[in-house]
Amino acid sequence: MKRTKFKYPSPSETPDLEESLNTEAGSQFGFWCLNIIWTLTLGTFALFVGTGCESTNANQSQSLAPSTPAIASTNALVQSCLLCHSTREMQRGPIIDGLPAWYIEDQLTKFMTGVRGRNSTNKSEFLMGSGVSLIKSDADVETVVTYFSELPPANHLKTVRGDATRGQQLYTLCATCHGPAGEGREDIKSPPLTMQEDWYLYDQLVRTKAGLRSRAQDDPQGLLMEQSIQGMNTQDFRDVVSYINDELSGRAKPEPAPTN
Numbered sequence: 001m002k003r004t005k006f007k008y009p010s011p012s013e014t015p016d017l018e019e020s021l022n023t024e025a026g027s028q029f030g031f032w033c034l035n036i037i038w039t040l041t042l043g044t045f046a047l048f049v050g051t052g053c054e055s056t057n058a059n060q061s062q063s064l065a066p067s068t069p070a071i072a073s074t075n076a077l078v079q080s081c082l083l084c085h086s087t088r089e090m091q092r093g094p095i096i097d098g099l100p101a102w103y104i105e106d107q108l109t110k111f112m113t114g115v116r117g118r119n120s121t122n123k124s125e126f127l128m129g130s131g132v133s134l135i136k137s138d139a140d141v142e143t144v145v146t147y148f149s150e151l152p153p154a155n156h157l158k159t160v161r162g163d164a165t166r167g168q169q170l171y172t173l174c175a176t177c178h179g180p181a182g183e184g185r186e187d188i189k190s191p192p193l194t195m196q197e198d199w200y201l202y203d204q205l206v207r208t209k210a211g212l213r214s215r216a217q218d219d220p221q222g223l224l225m226e227q228s229i230q231g232m233n234t235q236d237f238r239d240v241v242s243y244i245n246d247e248l249s250g251r252a253k254p255e256p257a258p259t260n
């Protein structure tokens, strides 16, 4: 893999994990979850992997059964990513299973160089700004990129409701960069949209429009994306994500019937 050289963030530049956990994202978790994540920073997290804990975030806790291979066979670094990136209940980050290697590597480089993840007003991105400090070398990048890109994409529950027919019309704009089938375009570093959970697609559209994703001045691709959706509102985002879910991804399963 060809990789641009980056400077690993020094501890003073890296947002403090515990501090992040006391923010918005941290409040979504119970005491034990906080303990588990904190334990991660002490390097003994392996003992706790698999304990599970209750997330109070409705969207993120609705994942289907784990699709990841036996966690025991993966190394400690991968396990630390899985604390936030698995379909286990302690999940707080997006599912990245099956995303192409070039995209995962590109995003990790953006987090490592501070293009993403240094803006503390974007709590979720800031949290990953801490998560990426687990990566200490090029070999680490290789390990996690290989692991996640080789996983089969995961199914997920449909949580975003919109008008998919209207979304199809809106998608013509997206198709220019993300491909007519949502397959992505490596040449312009535009990711596929068929593997991510719908809540994450929607969430990133909202954050990107608000200028919260990336530091646009350092990121020509991010800037393109940000500018191209400025004319859209949240209903447009729900509609286009519904179209992606229903027609392109095929991974979103119907919402469970209401229980009340």
Ligand code: HEC
Binding pocket: 037, 077, 078, 080, 081, 082, 083, 084, 085, 092, 093, 094, 096, 103, 104, 107, 108, 124, 125, 126, 127, 128, 130, 131, 132, 134, 135, 144, 145, 196, 213
């Ligand atoms: C403390 C929790 C946490 C840890 C640990 C963590 N991440 Fe993340 N990660 C997140 C969150 C939250 C996001 C979503 C950021 C956003 O909302 O902008 C994210 C985003 C990402 C993305 C971008 C996904 C996309 O499509 O935009 C990649 C790639 C990623 N993480 C990989 C990793 C890898 C590899 C590791 C292990 C070295 C790791 N993460 C460790 C929380 C974490």
Ligand code: HEC
Binding pocket: 170, 171, 173, 174, 175, 176, 177, 178, 188, 189, 190, 191, 193, 196, 200, 201, 202, 204, 205, 213, 214, 221, 222, 224, 225, 228, 229, 240, 241
């Ligand atoms: C001009 C090209 C362009 C257009 C048009 C465009 N995008 Fe993007 N999009 C990108 C690029 C490039 C990225 C990666 C940005 C980055 O690296 O942070 C991206 C990122 C995204 C992400 C984040 C995915 C992830 O895993 O984090 C979503 C969601 C997304 N686009 C959806 C859309 C939708 C829906 C539309 C149409 C309404 C659209 N985009 C239009 C280029 C574009």
